[in-house]
Amino acid sequence: MTATQLRQWWADLLASFWLRPAVMTLGAILLAQLLVQSEGSLDLPAPLDGWVYAGGTSGARDVLGVIAGAMIGVAGTTFSITVAALTLASNQMGPRLLRNFTRDPGNQYALGALVATFAYSLVALRSVHEAEGGDFVPQLAVSVALLLAFGCVGVLIWFLHHVATSISVERVVALVHGDLSAALTALPRGERPADRSGRAEAGLHPAGETAPLRAPGGGYLRVLDDAALADWAEEHDATLCLRLRPGGFVFPCSVIGEVAPAGAQGEAQAALGRAMSLGDTRSVEQDLEFAVRQLVEVGLRALSPGINDPFTAIAVLDRLGAALCDLAGRELPDGHTVRGGRLRVVRPATDYPGLLDAMFHMLRQNGAGQPAVMIRLLEVLAEVGAVERDPDRRQALYRHAALAREAALAGTDDTAARAAIEERHARLPAALGMIAPALASRPRHGAA
Incomplete structure (x- = not known):
């Protein structure tokens, strides 16, 4: 995987709906195991000691079982209602906006809190047992489970409010505008180059014999690393003239550009494959x-x-x-990249x-x-x-x-x-x- 593809993969991973809940669930499992293993070895201050669960094995099983069942039930019901609400919202505002809801960190943290509490309760529950040498009740772990359950009640109330506001038209418009504004404010300030038209005209027809470049795959062009292509072109004293820009759909094996000299076709094809990131959806990073x-x-x-x-x-x-x-x-x-005083990469913009x-x-x-x-x-x-x-x-x-x-x-x-x-x-x-x-x-x- 190239640096461009790796960067895009990491951005998609951070925007995925499952990453934060998965990390929170894993952390909850480790926390439960740590508290169970440290049972009896921690000296709590006197004010806190009275708040620790002091029941027996049957009571601990009941508490942990109720918490686990309630959390997974609430998680399933809440998010089924959310899917129904998003379906109605997509009919009014468009299905392509659903990705803005799934990548919302608030929704991900809410799901993570419910599922993590469920996983924590199961791990703590499996440690409760009766033996001839004495019963084992992870009192500290049960007490933390109760705290997590009360916290999830607050998360549920907040989540219902968050979903109700996030599917409003004003909120959706503001969210998309925020993405666009962030992409625009990342652009450099300055005056337009006076020789832009001349550069564009010169770049459309590379000097010397040219060879076609074909697409390495199909899909939407999400990211194109112009700097990497220009560095390669300078190293091989070549010029690349591309016919595509980020956001455009690339057809498999279609001609997407040309390279001069023609003898650099093979290496240029490999460099282009490394500099492109294709996907099923478009990305706002380079596609305003x-x-x-x-x-x-x-x-x-x-x-x-x-x-x-x-x-x-x-x-x-x-x-x-x-x-x-x-x-x-x-x-x-402007789609023009210069290296060593020469125009090396030209593409539409x-x-x-x-x-x-x-x-x-x-x-x-x-x-x-x-x-x-x-x-x-x-x-x-x-x-x-x-x-x-x-x-x-x-x-x-x-x-x-x-x-x-x-x-x-x-x-x-x-x-x-x-x-x-x-x-x-x-x-x-x-x-x-x-x-x-x-x-x-x-x-x-x-x-x-």
Whole structure:
């Protein structure tokens, strides 16, 4: 397993639903065994000594048996109810958001507390026995079991509250926005390279004879280690031009790029396999559009005729605008990696206009008949434009504002709504620091 694949595997492991409960259960088993073995060898302070269980073998068996049975019963019932609640939530917000619930540490710790207490009680129960030389009752272990049982009561109350709040639309939107915001704030600050277009054009056609590179497997490209590929290319004096980016689906054995010189094809194929991490799902680590599309999916379902909830769509627009404000002043990866003064790796990358398209095209197309949604879209674009200073990005924002105005006016005949739409659109040039007539002379691009 390569370093890239190992890093992705570790991230998936930390996000899995079973890891924390398994660690807590193992710790509970070891704790029970330790307390049983140390029975009688620990001198407790006088204030604590009166709280230690002092019953016989039958009482200890009853206490531990009741705790074990209650914990596994509560765990099964609680999480069956949770699955039913998540099923209803997925129908409203989309099944792709269920992973956000399963990787929630609160849910994992709640399950771990119940299952760990069950395992602890079983281990302590097996040590209770009667013998001719005297009965053995792990009094300290039984006392700790009682404490764990009372603690699980509190965990159960907290968990019910947590589930009820975690499946609310506001909570889900905030959670997905948090992932997107974390990915955006990790981007470096700085100005865009002035020679980007030249670098892109030069990189699309590697000099010399080229050889194709094929996909080592199939699935979504979750992580691509550009630095490792660039280091290999510098070492072998080669250039890699790839046709895929993180988040795209890779078809097995398909041509995904080319390498120059052609003689380095075999080694380049091996290096590419080590630098790629494929999986069944997308990851937000290098794929900003994944989190964006999760938010958009919530908004689209809210705008569907069966739900018709424009307020949720407005909340999604607010979060998308906040993400764009986080992106202001930060540089999106351009897919070009330079080593030794030469361009070594070129691949497609998400640019600012493409990110705006992913955010607003589908919401605009589906919300054209909702004046409140379209008015809020124009307001969000104005707020982002007031924060963004890059002129090209401001032009992309105005393009979407023009598209939103056109769709909104075509989607409503209400006089007051049309006036509000025109008013919001008229404010945009000033918010974006532009001159309206100059912008009007530019050709508009159609919706993607």
